[in-house]
Amino acid sequence: xxxTQTELFIDKYVIIAGPGADLLTISRSASTGNFSVxxxxxxxxxxxxxxxxxxxRGTSEYSNCIGTTPLGGGILNHGNLTLRGCSIHDNTAxxxxxxxxxxxxxxxxxxxxxxxxxxxxxxxxxxxxA
Numbered sequence: 001x002x003x004t005q006t007e008l009f010i011d012k013y014v015i016i017a018g019p020g021a022d023l024l025t026i027s028r029s030a031s032t033g034n035f036s037v038x039x040x041x042x043x044x045x046x047x048x049x050x051x052x053x054x055x056x057r058g059t060s061e062y063s064n065c066i067g068t069t070p071l072g073g074g075i076l077n078h079g080n081l082t083l084r085g086c087s088i089h090d091n092t093a094x095x096x097x098x099x100x101x102x103x104x105x106x107x108x109x110x111x112x113x114x115x116x117x118x119x120x121x122x123x124x125x126x127x128x129x130a
Contacts, residue, residue, distance in 0.1 A: 001025045005032050007059075010079070011041035018051030021087035021117070025052040035059050036076040036100075037091070042107050044079035048086055058093025058100075072100035073121060077109050086116040097121035 004026065018024035028037050034057035040046050058070030073091030075081065077099060088098040096102075098121035101111040 001027055003027050003029045004037060005029050007035045008038045009041060010038065010044040010046045012043065013045040015047045015049070016051065017049040020050045021052045021085060024050065025054055027053075027055040028057060030055065033057075034070065036072040036093075037074050039072070039076045040079040040081050040109075042078045042103065042109075044081075046080070047082045047084070049084040050086070052087040052089065054088075054090045056091040056093070058091070058095075058097065070094040071096055071102070073097040075099045077101040077111055078103050078107070080110040082112040082114070083116045084114045088116070088118045089120045092122045092124070094125040095123055097123040 008026065026037055028035060036059050037053045037056040053074040056073035058073040059076065070093045073093035074088045091097050093100065098118045101109045103109055
């Protein structure tokens with residue numbers, strides 16, 4: 001398990017290939033503030049493979065499109081994101097508890113999910129738990 005004290009911010013082309021979703025988890029430290037575990041910036045292009053993302057708590061810092069609603073507990077995507085063989089679980093946010101894919105500048109983000117599981121995420125808002 002990799003426990004983070006801050007978000008993993010991706011603003012360029014990155015491939016992160018783990019050994020398997022059951023073998024590698026990237027998780028927010030419970031002793032830190034609320035943030036998305038992974039945030040893809042508008043210029044980011046991320047390909048995440050064979051890993052899990054958990055314990056994210058969403059952030060309103062980058063959610064101008066919806067005011068102060070905390071978005072994307074596990075992953076906040078403003079760019080291009082592909083998930084392959086990943087597990088996104090046990091995250092919370094106001095909207096998009098597991099993954100929120102949206103923009104605050106009008107750019108349309110891309111999200112592709114292949115052979116992955118999204119489960120046990122909790123949303124306090126009206127835009128879902130995925």
